[in-house]
Amino acid sequence: MISPSSHLLIISGLESNGFAGALKDIEIAARFSISPRLVVSTLTAQTNHSMLANEPTPAAVVKAQLESLQAPPSCIKIGVLPNSDQAVTIAHWLKNLGPNKPKVVLDPIKLSSSDRSAFSDETLANIILPLIPYVDVITPNLSEYCDLTNTPKPLFDHKTAFVHFKVAFPLFRGCLYIKSALVDSKNSRVTDLLIQHNTPTKIQYLTQHMSELNLRGTGCVFSTALTCALFQQHSIESSAILASACLTELRDYQLRSTKPSFGWPINVNYYPTVGRRGLPTVASAFPRMADQAGLYPIVDSSTWIAKLASWGVRTVQLRLKNRNATDIEAEVIKSVAIAKQHQLQLFINDYWQLAIKHNAYGVHLGQEDLQSADIEKIHSAGLRLGISTHGDYEFLIAKQLRPSYYAVGAIFPTKTKDMSGKIQGIEQLKRYCFLAQETPVVAIGGITQQNITQVLSAQPNFIAMVSAITEAKDPECVTKELLKTLSRG
Ligand SMILES: Cc1ncc(COP(=O)(O)OP(=O)(O)O)c(N)n1
Numbered sequence: 001m002i003s004p005s006s007h008l009l010i011i012s013g014l015e016s017n018g019f020a021g022a023l024k025d026i027e028i029a030a031r032f033s034i035s036p037r038l039v040v041s042t043l044t045a046q047t048n049h050s051m052l053a054n055e056p057t058p059a060a061v062v063k064a065q066l067e068s069l070q071a072p073p074s075c076i077k078i079g080v081l082p083n084s085d086q087a088v089t090i091a092h093w094l095k096n097l098g099p100n101k102p103k104v105v106l107d108p109i110k111l112s113s114s115d116r117s118a119f120s121d122e123t124l125a126n127i128i129l130p131l132i133p134y135v136d137v138i139t140p141n142l143s144e145y146c147d148l149t150n151t152p153k154p155l156f157d158h159k160t161a162f163v164h165f166k167v168a169f170p171l172f173r174g175c176l177y178i179k180s181a182l183v184d185s186k187n188s189r190v191t192d193l194l195i196q197h198n199t200p201t202k203i204q205y206l207t208q209h210m211s212e213l214n215l216r217g218t219g220c221v222f223s224t225a226l227t228c229a230l231f232q233q234h235s236i237e238s239s240a241i242l243a244s245a246c247l248t249e250l251r252d253y254q255l256r257s258t259k260p261s262f263g264w265p266i267n268v269n270y271y272p273t274v275g276r277r278g279l280p281t282v283a284s285a286f287p288r289m290a291d292q293a294g295l296y297p298i299v300d301s302s303t304w305i306a307k308l309a310s311w312g313v314r315t316v317q318l319r320l321k322n323r324n325a326t327d328i329e330a331e332v333i334k335s336v337a338i339a340k341q342h343q344l345q346l347f348i349n350d351y352w353q354l355a356i357k358h359n360a361y362g363v364h365l366g367q368e369d370l371q372s373a374d375i376e377k378i379h380s381a382g383l384r385l386g387i388s389t390h391g392d393y394e395f396l397i398a399k400q401l402r403p404s405y406y407a408v409g410a411i412f413p414t415k416t417k418d419m420s421g422k423i424q425g426i427e428q429l430k431r432y433c434f435l436a437q438e439t440p441v442v443a444i445g446g447i448t449q450q451n452i453t454q455v456l457s458a459q460p461n462f463i464a465m466v467s468a469i470t471e472a473k474d475p476e477c478v479t480k481e482l483l484k485t486l487s488r489g
């Protein structure tokens with residue numbers, strides 16, 4: 001996914017112990033096997049209780065450091081900036097990169113976590129102003145947000161929060177991520193808000209570490225982890241989720257004085273809860289599937305379903321595209337009849353009303369369908385529900401509906417559907433298989449007889465396939481070989 005020549009740049013202050021600043025940033029990046037480039041903005045000496053020294057790098061030296069880079073980075077995390085001269089220098093350099101502008105994450109830091117002394121005499125707003133047009137994500141905590149926007153605490157409605165920010169910084173075009181925007185001390189819950197530029201979506205993260213809110217370096221960990229996730233080409237929502245999970249895991253490990261393992265967390269308890277406007281709720285989990293593993297062909301006719309049943313397939317999906325309503329209902333009726341006769345687990349893609357009406361085994365829905373479908377109706381009709389996911393944000397949304405399975409894709413590039421920017425790969429699939437716990441995972445997208453062993457190494461429950469079966473020279477032979485491969489586990 002990442003081009004071998006692309007790299008990640010950290011612009012940050014040095015702090016000798018590595019509790020925060022550049023050393024912490026490098027430690028976090030190393031967790032994801034990323035070796036960042038580094039531009040040092042200030043030399044500091046800090047104990048847990050006081051800042052002993054803070055010597056800003058001259059802007060000319062910052063410029064020289066930037067110009068010494070052998071290639072422009074694809075992502076930058078900017079931490080402490082001790083003055084606006086440096087910001088002007090960095091902004092100028094970014095402008096000169098032209099269309100190759102990297103993704104920029106700006107963590108606006110006002111106070112040192114050692115003794116809460118300021119890194120600069122200038123206002124934070126004044127320092128960051130020159131960089132604002134280049135920023136993709138800005139990650140203030142609530143106090144930094146209030147300082148930047150000149151608004152009192154508490155706010156908080158996300159639209160107002162975004163409007164205030166735009167008033168303070170009219171050239172801002174990125175996403176605003178406000179850490180600890182809402183703190184519910186009674187229930188030990190903290191909510192961060194991710195507010196996107198033109199669609200103000202609200203995402204809520206609930207964490208449980210109220211007593212640990214003042215740990216040092218947490219802002220650095222969050223913004224660096226977020227930058228690493230963007231560098232790996234996760235979406236902004238998924239990157240925020242991954243960074244939040246990474247921070248929660250680290251806090252937990254700090255309490256036990258142990259180091260977390262490499263990569264993104266695999267323990268689902270470290271992941272936040274995500275709130276999306278209009279997301280339905282269900283009173284209980286969707287029914288489990290009787291067969292919890294195997295081959296899962298996806299086809300576009302009842303004729304295919306009859307063939308697959310006769311070859312020994314147990315789970316199948318009817319996925320109809322561009323057909324008229326009469327045709328669709330007729331195909332659903334025929335497919336359900338075949339499925340009943342052969343005791344197939346038949347999922348109907350998209351057409352959930354027809355699936356209920358004709359009593360299919362289950363329904364498969366994409367993320368967009370979740371907004372329009374009547375999830376409660378599918379649930380009370382007793383149908384199974386499978387949900388598509390393409391990344392952490394969609395996975396956590398699906399998790400809240402407690403489906404019968406999660407589909408994870410595309411594992412590899414595929415010609416069947418445009419999945420550009422959504423390729424998950426084997427490592428992500430492996431992680432989702434951990435996060436799914438008892439719920440089955442369906443791997444889909446670009447899976448063939450040639451790469452199935454690789455996919456099975458991640459231990460998904462089902463292997464979904466379209467073209468490897470429907471476009472095979474001998475679909476019967478391929479299907480039977482696949483069934484054999486899967487029965488060997
Ligand atoms: C098992 C499985 N996984 C993913 C999909 C894709 O569903 P969706 O996101 O609804 O996209 P379309 O199939 O409608 O193109 C699927 N059908 N089955």
Ligand SMILES: Cc1ncsc1CCOP(=O)(O)O
Pocket residue numbers: 409410413414415416417419444445446447464465466467468
């Ligand atoms: C429908 C769908 N959803 C994610 S990838 C995909 C296409 C899978 O098709 P193929 O098995 O031919 O790659």
